[in-house]
Amino acid sequence: MGVIGLSNRSLMDRLGRTSGITLIVLAIAFVLLTGTIVVDSLKAGETNVEKRLGADLMAVPAGSGYAEESILVNGTASSFYMPAGIESEIGAVTGVERTSSQFYMTSISDADCCEFLVQLIGYDPETDFTVTPWISESYSSEVGIDQLVVGSNIQVKDGSIRLFDHMFEVVAKLAESGTGMDNSVFMTKDTIRHMAEYASELGFIIGGDVDSEISVVLVDVDQDYSASQVSRRIQSVGSGSEVDVVASTDVVSRITAQMGSLTGYVEVLESVVVGISAVILAALFVTAVGSRKGEFAVLRMIGATRRHVVSMAVYESAAMSALGALAGVVLALATILPFSGMIGDALGMPYSTPSLSSLIPGALSAFAIAFAIGPLVSLAAAYSMSRKEAYTLLREGE
Numbered sequence: 145m146g147v148i149g150l151s152n153r154s155l156m157d158r159l160g161r162t163s164g165i166t167l168i169v170l171a172i173a174f175v176l177l178t179g180t181i182v183v184d185s186l187k188a189g190e191t192n193v194e195k196r197l198g199a200d201l202m203a204v205p206a207g208s209g210y211a212e213e214s215i216l217v218n219g220t221a222s223s224f225y226m227p228a229g230i231e232s233e234i235g236a237v238t239g240v241e242r243t244s245s246q247f248y249m250t251s252i253s254d255a256d257c258c259e260f261l262v263q264l265i266g267y268d269p270e271t272d273f274t275v276t277p278w279i280s281e282s283y284s285s286e287v288g289i290d291q292l293v294v295g296s297n298i299q300v301k302d303g304s305i306r307l308f309d310h311m312f313e314v315v316a317k318l319a320e321s322g323t324g325m326d327n328s329v330f331m332t333k334d335t336i337r338h339m340a341e342y343a344s345e346l347g348f349i350i351g352g353d354v355d356s357e358i359s360v361v362l363v364d365v366d367q368d369y370s371a372s373q374v375s376r377r378i379q380s381v382g383s384g385s386e387v388d389v390v391a392s393t394d395v396v397s398r399i400t401a402q403m404g405s406l407t408g409y410v411e412v413l414e415s416v417v418v419g420i421s422a423v424i425l426a427a428l429f430v431t432a433v434g435s436r437k438g439e440f441a442v443l444r445m446i447g448a449t450r451r452h453v454v455s456m457a458v459y460e461s462a463a464m465s466a467l468g469a470l471a472g473v474v475l476a477l478a479t480i481l482p483f484s485g486m487i488g489d490a491l492g493m494p495y496s497t498p499s500l501s502s503l504i505p506g507a508l509s510a511f512a513i514a515f516a517i518g519p520l521v522s523l524a525a526a527y528s529m530s531r532k533e534a535y536t537l538l539r540e541g542e
Contacts, residue, residue, distance in 0.1 A: 165428055165518070166468040172421045173472025173514035179414035180506040181480045181497070182487070183407045189322030189494025190399050193217060197392040198274030199362035200371050203234055203378055209388035212360060213395055217494055219297075219327030221250040221261035224359055225352035226386060231361045233381040239369030240378070244271040247336055248359035251307055251329075252348060262298065263328040264307070266336030266354065274362050275330055283316030290338060293330040296320040297485065305329075308342035322488060322496025402493060418513075426521045457522045465518035469511045477507070
């Protein structure tokens with residue numbers, strides 16, 4: 145029986161030890177890959193927020209700044225209104241290059257597309273510069289009346305969804321962004337006007353008039369002016385207290401700060417768990433090799449070379465490590481990927497799971513680190529032991 149045959153038999157004969165070591169390696173790979181996926185998903189979510197904001201500034205009714213951020217970042221549905229005339233006042237502010245307005249509504253419980261309130265966003269296709277560019281990535285034609293573009297979390301059946309007891313055609317579904325836009329439905333203002341009428345027929349009070357009110361004014365700032373300077377000027381329109389101004393840079397900065405703390409905790413926890421597991425694993429491998437001195441001495445006496453003894457120890461540790469590392473990677477992917485939406489909701493931050501192909505480097509890295517510990521430790525211990533004479537090993541193994 146060769147080295148591999150003897151090693152396989154040893155693994156089966158010591159099934160308890162084999163299972164225990166394999167589980168520890170599994171835990172190391174699982175923690176490493178899980179931490180990597182979470183951190184990468186948070187960073188991807190932050191990037192998507194920055195891309196999807198589109199406007200430099202967002203003017204909303206006074207007191208609605210936090211609600212606007214929640215719509216963008218977390219997908220928390222909300223609605224608020226201010227006179228439509230404010231858009232022309234803002235457009236006349238020095239430093240404002242262009243503006244576009246949107247009208248917000250929220251869905252009601254009759255929506256069969258989702259288990260949460262949906263943010264309904266009506267935009268003006270004539271002036272829009274934030275929604276249209278990334279809708280065009282999924283839909284090349286113009287969005288018509290009573291046609292919708294939905295976020296990735298909106299369930300679509302047979303190309304349509306029901307809102308306010310009416311069926312609407314869905315012409316495109318946007319790719320996952322990890323932002324609040326995944327929970328939103330986009331349409332022209334003509335379409336949202338129809339929705340408001342349908343809602344009124346059902347007895348629901350919208351709270352705003354599509355023809356005379358708006359929810360937000362999106363502002364592009366002229367490159368010759370600073371966003372903070374223009375923001376202060378916008379806040380002086382009308383009565384001087386009618387609007388709050390949300391700056392895209394402030395939103396991204398707050399997300400970055402929160403993310404820095406969270407990813408720091410994840411990385412520290414990851415390091416602690418992996419470090420402790422690695423020390424335990426190394427001790428187990430050293431102990432496992434050391435407890436077999438008598439066995440290896442007998443093998444030496446019947447003709448096995450030092451190289452054979454070392455090869456057996458390394459092969460066994462490599463087999464256990466490979467099995468554990470592979471199982472840990474598979475378990476991490478199977479645990480994290482299907483529940484990415486729930487994880488994002490629990491964290492309360494933009495969370496966009498990378499594609500499976502982009503996870504390959506992280507998975508290979510987690511596998512390599514978890515796998516390497518066992519063979520390296522076993523090689524050192526077995527080599528040290530193999531330098532001793534067979535008689536000495538036999539006496540020490542008694």
